[in-house]
Amino acid sequence: MTCPDLHRTFALMLLPAALLLSACEKVSSPPAFHATEIREASFGRELRLPDTEGRVRTLADFRGEVVGVYFGFLQCPDVCPTALSRAVEVKRLLGEEGKRFRIVFVTVDPERDTPEVVRAYLDAFDPSFVGLVGSPEEVARTAKEFRVYYRKVPTGSSYTMDHTATTFVYNADGKLRLAVPHTLPAEAFAADVRRLLAEAPAAPGR
Amino acid sequence: MPTTQTRRSLGLALMFGAFALPAWAQTVKVEDPWVQATVAGQKATAAFMKLTADAPVKLTGGKTPVAPVVEIHEMVMDGDVMKMRAIPGGLPLEAGKTMELKPGGYHVMLIDLPKPVEVGQKVPLTLIFTDAQGKEFEVAVEAPARPLKRDHGQKSSHGM
Ligand SMILES: [Cu+2]
Numbered sequence: 294m295t296c297p298d299l300h301r302t303f304a305l306m307l308l309p310a311a312l313l314l315s316a317c318e319k320v321s322s323p324p325a326f327h328a329t330e331i332r333e334a335s336f337g338r339e340l341r342l343p344d345t346e347g348r349v350r351t352l353a354d355f356r357g358e359v360v361g362v363y364f365g366f367l368q369c370p371d372v373c374p375t376a377l378s379r380a381v382e383v384k385r386l387l388g389e390e391g392k393r394f395r396i397v398f399v400t401v402d403p404e405r406d407t408p409e410v411v412r413a414y415l416d417a418f419d420p421s422f423v424g425l426v427g428s429p430e431e432v433a434r435t436a437k438e439f440r441v442y443y444r445k446v447p448t449g450s451s452y453t454m455d456h457t458a459t460t461f462v463y464n465a466d467g468k469l470r471l472a473v474p475h476t477l478p479a480e481a482f483a484a485d486v487r488r489l490l491a492e493a494p495a496a497p498g499r
Numbered sequence: 500m501p502t503t504q505t506r507r508s509l510g511l512a513l514m515f516g517a518f519a520l521p522a523w524a525q526t527v528k529v530e531d532p533w534v535q536a537t538v539a540g541q542k543a544t545a546a547f548m549k550l551t552a553d554a555p556v557k558l559t560g561g562k563t564p565v566a567p568v569v570e571i572h573e574m575v576m577d578g579d580v581m582k583m584r585a586i587p588g589g590l591p592l593e594a595g596k597t598m599e600l601k602p603g604g605y606h607v608m609l610i611d612l613p614k615p616v617e618v619g620q621k622v623p624l625t626l627i628f629t630d631a632q633g634k635e636f637e638v639a640v641e642a643p644a645r646p647l648k649r650d651h652g653q654k655s656s657h658g659m
Contacts, residue, residue: 370545372581378649410540417647458581
């Protein structure tokens with residue numbers, strides 16, 4: 294039974310307000326994340342891809358930071374710039390804490406998105422964002438691990454990519470904790486990141 | 500009831516002596532056009548704008564010196580999966596109703612860019628419309644290129 298249901302039922306029974314509140318607290322505390330919370334994820338456990346400088350990166354590289362992993366492609370004129378602009382705004386809203394928030398962008402279009410172009414593209418948003426460019430096989434394996442859907446779709450002379458626009462967020466201990474939908478506003482996203490940062494403090498030496 | 504738009508067209512029609520010839524009066528007002536700037540190596544981008552037609556017409560294509568291929572596209576979210584598609588037959592505009600082409604919805608896709616579109620660059624863009632009789636007409640605009648990183652207030656697809 295959800296809280297509003299409880300409220301309605303008790304209100305009908307004309308029970309005192311105090312009882313209502315305590316009943317509600319048990320159901321809904323602790324306060325929920327705005328994004329979809331993930332516990333003990335059976336997916337997104339491993340990430341191992343070369344970055345735009347050719348170094349192989351894994352989740353362990355980002356301990357002490359809250360990391361948002363996003364799959365996209367550069368010819369995407371709409372959803373990807375929207376998601377990356379939102380991430381920049383989240384970082385800004387976090388203020389000083391924003392230093393511990395990073396986006397890791399995984400291209401699902403490695404045929405067209407070369408490391409050089411991905412680097413230039415991410416720099417247009419935030420130079421701290423990491424770009425990962427794998428071989429088509431590596432990208433396929435990674436997407437499968439994240440349960441991310443992507444597909445090449447022909448349009449006229451060219452092609453576009455359908456792709457999952459979810460941002461997968463890890464806490465500072467490297468645990469997958471949130472699936473942030475494309476439609477979540479920056480303010481709510483930032484509030485969730487702030488909570489995650491509090492959940493696992495910065496690793497020593499960071 | 501006639502809208503201001505229709506009345507203005509009618510007024511013009513009377514002035515030029517073209518009495519109630521609907522095919523002649525058709526115009527589309529284009530407001531706030533902009534193109535998303537690109538970085539070197541990025542082969543495609545999109546143009547966004549507000550369109551108000553004075554008669555039911557369709558936006559069926561475009562031309563620009565910055566890209567050899569121009570298509571009218573739609574973004575659709577299927578769950579949290581983004582899909583971009585060309586709109587078959589063009590984007591229909593209702594008379595007097597402003598249609599906003601914006602991130603998260605419709606855009607004019609500019610494809611196979613031979614070189615990057617720089618921030619601040621004024622991109623000439625000719626929009627091609629098709630009227631109810633199947634006749635094409637053009638409206639030329641100049642769309643300034645805005646940075647890839649959108650200002651917070653500018654993003655419009657987050658439902659806020
Ligand atoms: Cu498009």
